Amino acid sequence: MATGRTHRPATRSRGIPEATVARLPLYLRALTALSERSVPTVSSEELAAAAGVNSAKLRKDFSYLGSYGTRGVGYDVEYLVYQISRELGLTQDWPVVIVGIGNLGAALAGYGGFASRGFRVAALIDADPAMTGKPVAGIPVQHSDDLEKIINEDGVSIGVIATPAGVAQQVCDRLVAAGVTSILNFAPTVLSVPDGVDVRKVDLSIELQILAFHEQRKAGEETSAEEGPDAGAEPEAAAVAPPAPRGATGSTGRKGPDGDVPAVMPA
Amino acid sequence: MATGRTHRPATRSRGIPEATVARLPLYLRALTALSERSVPTVSSEELAAAAGVNSAKLRKDFSYLGSYGTRGVGYDVEYLVYQISRELGLTQDWPVVIVGIGNLGAALAGYGGFASRGFRVAALIDADPAMTGKPVAGIPVQHSDDLEKIINEDGVSIGVIATPAGVAQQVCDRLVAAGVTSILNFAPTVLSVPDGVDVRKVDLSIELQILAFHEQRKAGEETSAEEGPDAGAEPEAAAVAPPAPRGATGSTGRKGPDGDVPAVMPA
DNA sequence: CGCTGTGAAAGAGTTCACAGCG
DNA sequence: CGCTGTGAACTCTTTCACAGCG
Numbered sequence: 001m002a003t004g005r006t007h008r009p010a011t012r013s014r015g016i017p018e019a020t021v022a023r024l025p026l027y028l029r030a031l032t033a034l035s036e037r038s039v040p041t042v043s044s045e046e047l048a049a050a051a052g053v054n055s056a057k058l059r060k061d062f063s064y065l066g067s068y069g070t071r072g073v074g075y076d077v078e079y080l081v082y083q084i085s086r087e088l089g090l091t092q093d094w095p096v097v098i099v100g101i102g103n104l105g106a107a108l109a110g111y112g113g114f115a116s117r118g119f120r121v122a123a124l125i126d127a128d129p130a131m132t133g134k135p136v137a138g139i140p141v142q143h144s145d146d147l148e149k150i151i152n153e154d155g156v157s158i159g160v161i162a163t164p165a166g167v168a169q170q171v172c173d174r175l176v177a178a179g180v181t182s183i184l185n186f187a188p189t190v191l192s193v194p195d196g197v198d199v200r201k202v203d204l205s206i207e208l209q210i211l212a213f214h215e216q217r218k219a220g221e222e223t224s225a226e227e228g229p230d231a232g233a234e235p236e237a238a239a240v241a242p243p244a245p246r247g248a249t250g251s252t253g254r255k256g257p258d259g260d261v262p263a264v265m266p267a
Numbered sequence: 268m269a270t271g272r273t274h275r276p277a278t279r280s281r282g283i284p285e286a287t288v289a290r291l292p293l294y295l296r297a298l299t300a301l302s303e304r305s306v307p308t309v310s311s312e313e314l315a316a317a318a319g320v321n322s323a324k325l326r327k328d329f330s331y332l333g334s335y336g337t338r339g340v341g342y343d344v345e346y347l348v349y350q351i352s353r354e355l356g357l358t359q360d361w362p363v364v365i366v367g368i369g370n371l372g373a374a375l376a377g378y379g380g381f382a383s384r385g386f387r388v389a390a391l392i393d394a395d396p397a398m399t400g401k402p403v404a405g406i407p408v409q410h411s412d413d414l415e416k417i418i419n420e421d422g423v424s425i426g427v428i429a430t431p432a433g434v435a436q437q438v439c440d441r442l443v444a445a446g447v448t449s450i451l452n453f454a455p456t457v458l459s460v461p462d463g464v465d466v467r468k469v470d471l472s473i474e475l476q477i478l479a480f481h482e483q484r485k486a487g488e489e490t491s492a493e494e495g496p497d498a499g500a501e502p503e504a505a506a507v508a509p510p511a512p513r514g515a516t517g518s519t520g521r522k523g524p525d526g527d528v529p530a531v532m533p534a
Numbered sequence: 535c536g537c538t539g540t541g542a543a544a545g546a547g548t549t550c551a552c553a554g555c556g
Numbered sequence: 557c558g559c560t561g562t563g564a565a566c567t568c569t570t571t572c573a574c575a576g577c578g
Contacts (some may be wrong), residue, residue, distance in 0.1 A: 019547055027478040029455065035564045043559065052457035055559095056549055063561055071555045088476050089483030096475070107370035113455055113472040118479065157482055158475065180477040180487060184471075188380055190319035198481050200474050204451075205380040207467045208363070208425065209292040209355050210447040214465045216356030216422055218448060222279065230512050259351065301573055310537065330539055338538045400572045489553095491562055 018060040022210040027058070028084045034077050044076035054261045090118030095156045097180075100163030101126040101141050101170050104186060105260045107164055109138035129166070139165070144171075151178035165189040172199075283354070287328040293318045294325070295351045303342050310341035357385030362423045364447075366438050367430030368393040368408050372452060375429055377404035389421040394434070411438075418445035425449045432456040439466075 032049035034042060044062075048055040052135070062068060062075070068083055069075045085091055098105050101124050108114070110123055124136055127144040134141050142150060150156070159175040161168050161183060168187035175183060176197055185191055185201040193199055290517060297317035301309060311329075329335060329342070335350055336342045352358055363381070365372050368391050375381070376391055394411040401408050417423070426447040428435050435454035442450060443464055450464040452468040453460055460466055471489055 017547070021389060021480050022473075023476055024480070025470070025473040026457070026471075028476070030457070040483060044561095045559085046543075050457070052459070054549080056551090057547090059560065060548080067561070069560050074466075074559070087480070089479040090476065092483075094475075094479055100523055102373035103370070107374045108471065110370050111471055117472050117474055117476065119472070133489070134296075145571045158478055180317055182482045185473050187336070190293070190317070192319075196485070199560080200478060202469055203292075203468070204378055205291075205373065205384050206292040207384075207451050207469060208361075208381075209295070209357065209384065210289055211425055211451060211465055211467060212356040212361055213291070214287050215361070215449045216359075218463070284568070312537085321571080323573095324569090326538065327540080327570080334539070336538050340535045340578075341537070375536095 005062055005188060016064045017198060021088075022065055023051070023053060023057075023061055024088055026053070026059070028081065028090075031077055031081045031084065035081055038134040039077055041070075041074045041131050042075055044069070047075065085118070088118075092159050093118045093120050095120050095122035095125045095154045096148075096158045096160060097121075097125055097150060097154075097156050097175075098160045098162060099125045099144065099147070099169075099175070100134055100161060100187075101131055102162065103165075105160075105162035106136050108160060108186075116194065118157075122156050123150045125150065127163075151175065156180060158184070160186070161185045161191075162186045270338075283331045286473050287331055289357055290318070290320060290324075290328055290356075293320070295329070295348065295355065295357075298344055298351070298388045299449065302348055305435045306344055308337075308343055311336070314342065336485050352385070360385045360387050361425050362389035362419060362421045363425045363427060364388075364390045364421075364442075365390055365427045365429060366392045366411065366414070366442070367428060368398055368403055368456075369429065369431075370429075372429035373403050375425075375427060375453075376406060377381050386425075387425050390417045392417065394430075412439055415445040418447060423447060425451070427451045427453070428458075429453045 014150045018033055027047065027106075030047055031042075031052070033191055034047075042050075044059045048058040051058065059069075062080075065083060065087055068080055096110055096119050098121060101109065105124065105126070109121060116123055124139050124141045125144050125147055126132070126141050129143060131141045132143045141253075151159075157180055159172075159180040159182070161171055163171050168185065168189045169191055171191060172183060172191045174184070176193055181196060182198045183191065183200070186203075187209065188203055188205060191199050191201075236258040294314065297314055298309075299318070301314075301379060309317075311322040311326045315325040317462050318325065326336075329347075332350060335347055363386050365375055368376065372390045372393070374390060376514075381388055388406055388438060391408045392411050393399070393407050393408050394412055396410060396466060398408045399410045416421055418426075418534065424451070425446055426439075426442040428438055428442075428450060430438050432454045435452065435456045436458055439452070439458045439460065443460055450458065450460065451468070452466055453470075455470055456470060458468075
């Protein structure tokens with residue numbers, strides 16, 4: 001994601017594949033729940049079920065971390081919680097700033113899973129002077145003029161962008177210039193960042209569109225539940241749209257409030 | 268994700284790989300922006316840059332949709348917008364319900380990218396009677412007792428869960444029972460659903476943890492930018508934690524307000 | 535000539551299946 | 557005997573590189 005050079009092509013960081021890293025938080029959550037119930041050990045089968053993956057994958061994932069299990073028995077819950085936490089870097093806590101305290105920013109600020117799990121909301125930042133000083137989720141909002149100062153004083157290296165799309169890139173640039181090297185972007189824009197900076201994005205409309213794709217397919221399928229053995233030549237999806245409105249060059253115009261905007265549908 | 272059987276192992280739906288489907292919304296957004304600026308055509312190179320991917324990938328992706336480009340020229344923006352929209356199923360609009368109108372639910376309800384891009388917020392649902400009737404983002408909240416009725420009357424097939432983790436599964440079950448077949452889950456839990464139901468999840472703390480992993484690695488690397496050729500035996504990450512607190516069985520207790528909870532750190 | 539479309543090669547990630555440890 | 561750890565097979569994804577159309 002992100003134009004510049006995001007998901008570091010670098011790759012298998014220290015040997016742990018990216019796909020595995022992405023699942024560690026899942027395992028950690030499941031393990032934490034077990035830990036709370038004072039369950040001492042789990043088998044790969046049980047833990048996999050709790051995390052929603054299959055056991056072979058889980059064992060393979062854990063094998064990248066080391067041999068933390070006991071054959072014939074399973075994994076020691078507490079021990080694994082610790083190992084995964086350490087691997088993820090959660091044994092230290094990370095100060096995080098949230099920029100853009102609108103509805104979403106406020107929701108994020110109040111998100112419980114934040115405080116715990118090794119993260120601490122170091123500051124809430126918004127460009128609206130009317131917000132400055134106003135406490136959100138118990139934390140006073142600071143003005144974006146002080147962004148650099150805040151980042152520096154708290155040694156923040158992770159920033160969350162919850163601003164409108166139109167200003168996301170400039171906020172990003174300032175965060176990066178101030179020393180932030182990891183960004184979680186909620187704005188529906190592609191951010192470009194220099195090498196060495198990681199960006200992850202969370203995008204509601206993308207997720208919905210992916211769901212819509214599958215949803216549409218379900219509706220069109222109905223029959224032939226089991227995919228055909230050969231998958232024929234070129235089965236047109238459902239009978240929804242007209243042949244092909246070629247050359248309807250520019251005219252949909254319609255500028256949205258922000259640097260983003262949709263306007264799909266020809267019909 | 269999701270225990271049951273989520274990301275359908277089924278796979279290459281109609282021939283379009285999942286990875287490609289996940290990028291179509293990205294292309295669509297970039298194309299829409301171009302369309303608004305009345306740009307008539309784009310090359311794979313330009314569009315790829317705007318979408319934050321490389322051009323070879325983009326061309327390969329488009330090749331699954333058909334041959335919509337013109338050699339020596341590029342792609343017709345309007346035409347591609349239409350083709351991708353159709354492929355994603357956005358030429359029809361999908362009624363969506365949002366369950367759980369807390370901070371996050373409210374933020375989602377007000378999200379602009381919703382109304383556009385083929386989705387329509389059909390209803391906001393919350394279990395708190397005090398919320399019932401209260402308008403959020405211009406839409407009156409309805410009580411969850413009426414969930415089934417709402418789903419049925421509006422023919423909703425996509426549901427968004429923004430409730431606390433503790434009730435997410437039961438909300439999910441009710442949605443599914445009422446006929447919803449696609450779920451976007453914001454609650455930090457693994458949902459299990461029957462076959463045929465798609466679940467996608469958006470999870471703040473998972474994203475942060477992934478960032479923390481890479482962040483930690485950056486800090487630990489510093490030296491040896493280029494990974495060592497052999498990756499030694501068992502290089503302890505940073506010098507942060509003690510050797511290994513084996514068998515510290517149950518005691519971290521500390522029950523959170525919800526069915527979820529963290530509490531990482533041994534030390 | 536420029537840019538698409540695509541085979542073929544390379545690389546990641548997943549699944550299988552079983553050796554072998556406790 | 558049960559369950560982990562893992563080589564090997566397989567599948568999916570990305571990248572390369574270039575033929576060939578407009």
